[in-house]
Amino acid sequence: MTSSSSAPLPDDTEISPPADHADAAKTWISRIADMRAWLFLIILILAFEAWSQASFQQTFVLSPYNWQSIAIFAVAPLLLAIGQTFVIISGGIDLSTGFTMGLAAVVAAHVTNIAGQFLPAPLAVLVGIIAAVLVAGIPGLVNGLLTARLRIPPFIGTLGMYGVARGAAYLLAGGTTVPVNNDFFAALGNGRFYGVPYLVIITIVFVIGMYYLLSQTRFGQHNYAIGANEQAARRAGIDIRTHITWLYVLSGMCAGLGGALYAARFTAGAAQAGEPLLLDSIAAVVIGGASLFGGSGSIFGTVAGALVIAVIQYGLVFVNVEPFWQFIAVGVVIIISVLIDQFQRRFSGGRVDE
Amino acid sequence: MSDRDQGAPLLEVRGLSKYFGAVRALNDFSMSVHAGEVVAVAGDNGAGKTTMIKAVSGVYPPTAGEILLRGQPMHFASPQDAREKGIETIYQDLALADNLTIGGNIFLGREPMTKLFGFLPVLDRKAMGEAARITMKRLDFHVSRLDAPVSNFSGGQRQAVAIGRAVYWDAAILIMDEPTAALGVPEQRKVISLIHQLKAQGRGIIFISHNLQDIFAVSDRIIVLRRGILAGERKIAETNHDEIVKLMVGGA
Numbered sequence: 001m002t003s004s005s006s007a008p009l010p011d012d013t014e015i016s017p018p019a020d021h022a023d024a025a026k027t028w029i030s031r032i033a034d035m036r037a038w039l040f041l042i043i044l045i046l047a048f049e050a051w052s053q054a055s056f057q058q059t060f061v062l063s064p065y066n067w068q069s070i071a072i073f074a075v076a077p078l079l080l081a082i083g084q085t086f087v088i089i090s091g092g093i094d095l096s097t098g099f100t101m102g103l104a105a106v107v108a109a110h111v112t113n114i115a116g117q118f119l120p121a122p123l124a125v126l127v128g129i130i131a132a133v134l135v136a137g138i139p140g141l142v143n144g145l146l147t148a149r150l151r152i153p154p155f156i157g158t159l160g161m162y163g164v165a166r167g168a169a170y171l172l173a174g175g176t177t178v179p180v181n182n183d184f185f186a187a188l189g190n191g192r193f194y195g196v197p198y199l200v201i202i203t204i205v206f207v208i209g210m211y212y213l214l215s216q217t218r219f220g221q222h223n224y225a226i227g228a229n230e231q232a233a234r235r236a237g238i239d240i241r242t243h244i245t246w247l248y249v250l251s252g253m254c255a256g257l258g259g260a261l262y263a264a265r266f267t268a269g270a271a272q273a274g275e276p277l278l279l280d281s282i283a284a285v286v287i288g289g290a291s292l293f294g295g296s297g298s299i300f301g302t303v304a305g306a307l308v309i310a311v312i313q314y315g316l317v318f319v320n321v322e323p324f325w326q327f328i329a330v331g332v333v334i335i336i337s338v339l340i341d342q343f344q345r346r347f348s349g350g351r352v353d354e
Numbered sequence: 355m356s357d358r359d360q361g362a363p364l365l366e367v368r369g370l371s372k373y374f375g376a377v378r379a380l381n382d383f384s385m386s387v388h389a390g391e392v393v394a395v396a397g398d399n400g401a402g403k404t405t406m407i408k409a410v411s412g413v414y415p416p417t418a419g420e421i422l423l424r425g426q427p428m429h430f431a432s433p434q435d436a437r438e439k440g441i442e443t444i445y446q447d448l449a450l451a452d453n454l455t456i457g458g459n460i461f462l463g464r465e466p467m468t469k470l471f472g473f474l475p476v477l478d479r480k481a482m483g484e485a486a487r488i489t490m491k492r493l494d495f496h497v498s499r500l501d502a503p504v505s506n507f508s509g510g511q512r513q514a515v516a517i518g519r520a521v522y523w524d525a526a527i528l529i530m531d532e533p534t535a536a537l538g539v540p541e542q543r544k545v546i547s548l549i550h551q552l553k554a555q556g557r558g559i560i561f562i563s564h565n566l567q568d569i570f571a572v573s574d575r576i577i578v579l580r581r582g583i584l585a586g587e588r589k590i591a592e593t594n595h596d597e598i599v600k601l602m603v604g605g606a
Contacts, residue, residue: 216476218465225451225462232449236463237434295453 033344037288037304040333044308048315055319064195066318071200072265074310076101076258078203078303080274080281081288082210083254085302086247088285089214091227091294092147092154094248096161097255097281100139101274103169104259108132109178109269112185121184125264128185132263133256139165140252144245158248162278169271178269189264199261206257211299223247227294280309283330287337308333362425364389364558365410365441365527370419372405379405381582383419387527387558392549394561394569394590397579398602403562406579407529410560411443412436423526442525444516446532452505456497457482459504460489460519489518493548510541517548521555528552529560534568546572566595580604 032039045061052060060066080097087094112128119127139161146157180186191198214220222243225233234240255274263269288305290297312329363386372380380402387393397403409416412430421428423439430436433443450459458465461482468478483500490497495514497507504515513533520528530549534542549572552559563569569576570590578585578601586601 212474212476216470216474218467218477221454221458221465221477222463224453225458228451228453229449231447232451233462235433235445235449237437238463295451 030344033340034289034301036337036340037301037308040287040308040337041304041311044311044315048311048319051319060315060318066314068192068195068197068200070307070310070314072197073314074306075199075203076262076274077277077280077284077309078207078306079254079258079261080277081284081302081306082207082299083251084281084285085288085290085297085299086210086214086223087154087251088282088290088292089227089294089297090223090244090247091230092244092247093158093282093292094140094143094251095155095158095278096139096143096165097251097258098274098276098278099162099165099169099271100136100252100255101259101262101277102271103139103165103172104132104136104256105263105273106169106173106178106259106269106271107135108260108263109180110172112180112182112263113178116182121182124182125185125188128180128182128263129257129260132260133253136252136256136259137249138252140249140255141245143252144248147248148241148244154248166271173269173271180263180267180269182267185264186267189261189267199265202261207299207303210254214299219243219246224295227296229295280330281306283334284309287333289337289341291341363387363422364391364424365560366420366422366425367406367410368420368422370406370409370421371417372409372414373417378582380409380416383579383582383584385577385584385587387560389526389556389558390553391575392553392559392561392573394563394573394576395579396563396566396569396576396598396602397585400581401579401602402582403579404531405582407443407531407560407562410436411441411529437523437525440524440526441529442520442523442527443529444513444520444531444533446535450504450512450515453503455483455486455502456490456500456504456515456518457484457486459515460486460522462519485522486518489522490514492521493518493551495544495548508541509537510544513537513541513545514548517545517552521552525557527558527560529562531562532564533561534563534565542568566598569598570595578602 048060052058080101083097084094108128108131111131112124115124115127143154143158143161146152146160147154188198193201214223222233222238225236225238226240226243230240258277259269259273262273284305285297285302286292286305287308288297288301288303290301309330312333313326316326316329317323365387367383367385370380370383371378383402383406385393395403395406405414408414410421412433412435421430423441428439430439451462454462457479466478466481467475468481470476486500493514495511495518497511499506504512507515517528533549534545537545546568549559549561561569561573573590575587575589576593576598577587578598580602585604588597
């Protein structure tokens with residue numbers, strides 16, 4: 001579904017390569033493995049439906065309210081996870097996004113308030129959101145320069161920025177939450193269009209844009225190539241350093257949008273807005289089929305991964321289970337997901353790269 | 355089929371030296387390659403083979419000496435520069451992105467674009483797949499699935515993809531570093547027959563190998579390096595394994 005490519009070959013040129021003996025089985029298994037996040041999602045939904053019917057004689061799936069809530073739950077971790085998807089495919093990781101999001105939420109709140117003194121409310125909101133996204137690009141840029149120019153391992157470099165962004169966010173917020181005095185912002189964060197929250201619509205549009213960037217452009221293609229074989233990409237003339245720098249800027253800006261939308265939803269900016277979301281977002285990417293070694297992953301997979309986590313979190317609350325179980329459930333799904341990935345690589349007989 | 359003694363050489367290297375501090379990795383080395391000629395470069399580990407190909411392919415700027423392509427002196431700023439002028443290097447580790455298709459690898463770094471709905475620029479996967487199909491056919495190498503990532507293919511097929519990339523971009527000179535080293539015997543044969551085809555297409559090939567059997571199967575001439583200097587040059591038809599080994603180890 002994600003990769004449409006060349007027309008099939010005419011039969012006369014078609015000779016199966018020797019490595020393709022198990023071709024049919026291989027594609028069958030790897031297809032299932034590629035879709036595993038969606039399978040998890042379906043299984044989870046069916047399980048919650050059964051549970052809900054058995055315990056409360058109520059539907060889980062057919063309630064639009066549930067889906068609105070799940071979608072709202074999923075928005076912020078998904079936005080972090082989208083940027084993270086690009087970074088992880090390239091073979092890196094961005095640990096700073098949680099507090100970059102918090103920083104952006106605080107900036108969005110402050111700037112919207114200040115701009116509101118001079119500008120009409122909708123324009124002030126726009127300025128606030130743009131400011132949040134741009135400011136979030138700064139830690140991203142630093143991450144990119146540390147990783148690409150100074151060759152600092154991204155795990156360490158972005159961990160440093162995690163601290164810097166955290167401190168900056170709390171300082172800027174004065175150690176408290178920053179309320180937003182702007183009705184339009186509140187409407188944006190909580191309003192609905194035919195039952196679909198505006199935040200969800202914004203996120204869907206953004207995700208489609210990022211799907212395009214990853215799967216249909218040179219930037220996306222180079223991202224996969226760098227993740228698979230950086231040296232090959234360099235030899236092919238790709239400017240790796242510039243690419244990786246932009247990659248972390250992109251990740252920061254995704255977190256920035258997440259922070260701005262958080263501020264809209266709660267009509268307040270808080271430094272700790274993204275704190276619990278960082279690991280959820282990485283989990284979404286991994287459940288969505290990306291390898292932390294780089295080279296694989298997709299936007300659709302990440303969307304499914306984020307939905308899996310949101311369904312677990314919301315569903316367990318819905319069926320009245322103690323919320324602490326959600327950590328265990330998400331953890332188990334991550335482990336199963338990675339096991340399926342490993343199994344698929346071994347079984348398919350493909351080259352398991354060292 | 356081609357007479358190497360006719361006309362100017364495609365590639366000529368004159369007095370090429372490369373020093374790393376006090377280490378003379380390559381010293382006053384000269385060679386030439388004609389169109390449709392396969393020149394093998396042999397030598398023990400550390401003899402200077404790798405330094406030589408890196409100097410010729412633009413990775414290292416030479417300390418001294420000249421590189422002439424079709425009689426024109428060249429100064430390569432980078433491997434990309436050398437590649438654009440028609441010198442393509444196929445490395446032992448192949449330099450493929452395993453997760454991309456054959457087309458994706460052929461076009462890596464210079465992907466063709468098309469417009470979706472007349473305005474949205476998107477990767478032209480159709481053109482990439484088509485170019486991959488034609489290129490692999492030109493090499494007489496058939497793969498059944500052009501939409502599969504190259505990680506699905508065997509070593510020989512991957513070698514063919516790397517060669518296919520050079521062929522697609524119309525390289526005049528192909529430098530092949532141990533192209534058969536990682537392959538099983540049937541695949542080695544296939545690569546050897548590929549080299550024969552490249553030769554028939556009038557390309558010049560520099561073939562670096564340890565394997566004398568392969569060298570004798572495919573080359574017109576052999577150049578032996580020892581400790582950074584030219585130890586000897588022989589026509590394949592006029593030499594034998596023993597003589598080459600003696601040149602390689604020296605002292606004879």
